[in-house]
Amino acid sequence: MAIPLTADGFLAALRAEGVRVVEHDGWRTHNRNSKGPWGPVNGVMLHHTAGTDSVELCYDGDEELPGPLCIGVLAKDGTVHLVGYGRTNHAGRGSMATYRAVCAEDSTPGSPGPDAVDGNVHFYGFEIENLGDGDDPYPDAQLDAVERVAAAVCRAHGWTAASVIGHKEWTSRKIDPSFSMGGMRDRIARRLAGRTGPAAPASPAGPYEPFPGxxxxxxxxxxxxxxxxxxxxxxxxxxxxxxxxxxxxxxxxxxxxxxxxxxxxxxxxxxxxxxxxxxxxxxxxxxxx
Incomplete structure (x- = not known):
């Protein structure tokens, strides 16, 4: 268990890991903390958006589920849009067995148990732009951003990759994200083991135009x-x-x-x-x- 990072500390951790960030108005104080606690935090939860025009929706939410719906939205080009910070409406209630596994930094259960724990309290939540239909691709730049964001939070707290789960591992009600969580945790673990400080792979230096996004x-x-x-x-x-x-x-x-x-x-x-x-x-x- 850990006290959540300050917004500035979180942003510094992302930038230190080489994450390309867009800060949206008021993101540092845009949260659902008035509805309940955020923290102690235990891990990172990943989602897919099931849509494409995601940043505005994740910032505002809708009548049934007010925003913010996550801390950051990971776009197809690898840009991370910060839309909130604190308690967000991303996880809902989920498995006590999964929660205990995350706390112990152990393997997640093969299937989630009954919904018993409020994940909005205990997880940093991130939405990954994708239709979630099995056909919409996750470009390399986007998966790289997922890896970096999760590693940044884990590195800041001293967590292992076992602290990163998908919504589908939290509750049987969900199928997101629609990629292998085991494979993503392997990527995060390699990054945590192989890097002590970051810098994103840069576009070619010197006479060449950097990638504009x-x-x-x-x-x-x-x-x-x-x-x-x-x-x-x-x-x-x-x-x-x-x-x-x-x-x-x-x-x-x-x-x-x-x-x-x-x-x-x-x-x-x-x-x-x-x-x-x-x-x-x-x-x-x-x-x-």
Missing amino acids: AGFFTDGQDSPVITAMGRRLVEEGCGRYEVGPGPEWTDADRESYAAWQRELGFSGADADGIPGRVSWDRLRVPRSS
Whole structure:
């Protein structure tokens, strides 16, 4: 058991682990603490959102379940949106057997027991943007953020990866998150064992443009970075332009970038034409200024 980190201490832990953070208005004091205690804390609970337009919903909640619905929302591009801090409406009641396993940092039971413990008291809760239908992918950048966020909290408290559970391990009412929790705990354990302090893998230094984030590439975006990207795609034989490339993001840019992703071996949703960090770093776009 532990006293929760202060908001500033929590933010410092995330940044120390190399997490890319967006702070939303008032997140440090946006919570449900007036409805009950938060703490002592015992672990981290992971969820998926079952939707895509998640940040606003997780900040505000709805009539049946007021927000915040978590501390942070982990977007597809690996950005972590901080929407609250403290007690949040994320966990509900869950298994005493699972709670005891987390407290002992032991393996979680094969199936949750009866709902008996208020998880909103004892867990840091994070929502991961995903439809949860088994088809919606978790991009590498997003899974990396999950690993880093969970490791950051565990490192700050001196916990092991056994302190990280999924909502589906807390109660039989839930199926989230829709990825292997055992596999994620393995990743977190390797990070905790292999790192003493962090820094996120940086985009190529020097003459190359750093990755601006997937959200940069939207209709109407106008930037010399897009021109520089297009020229590199043409050099790599992936240009699909009839005119240009130019500074405004267009369908031709997206088609060209999808060709580059396929060239690198990506397929399906991972070759959708929206730049990700791995493919962007491989492209080595020259700095435009």
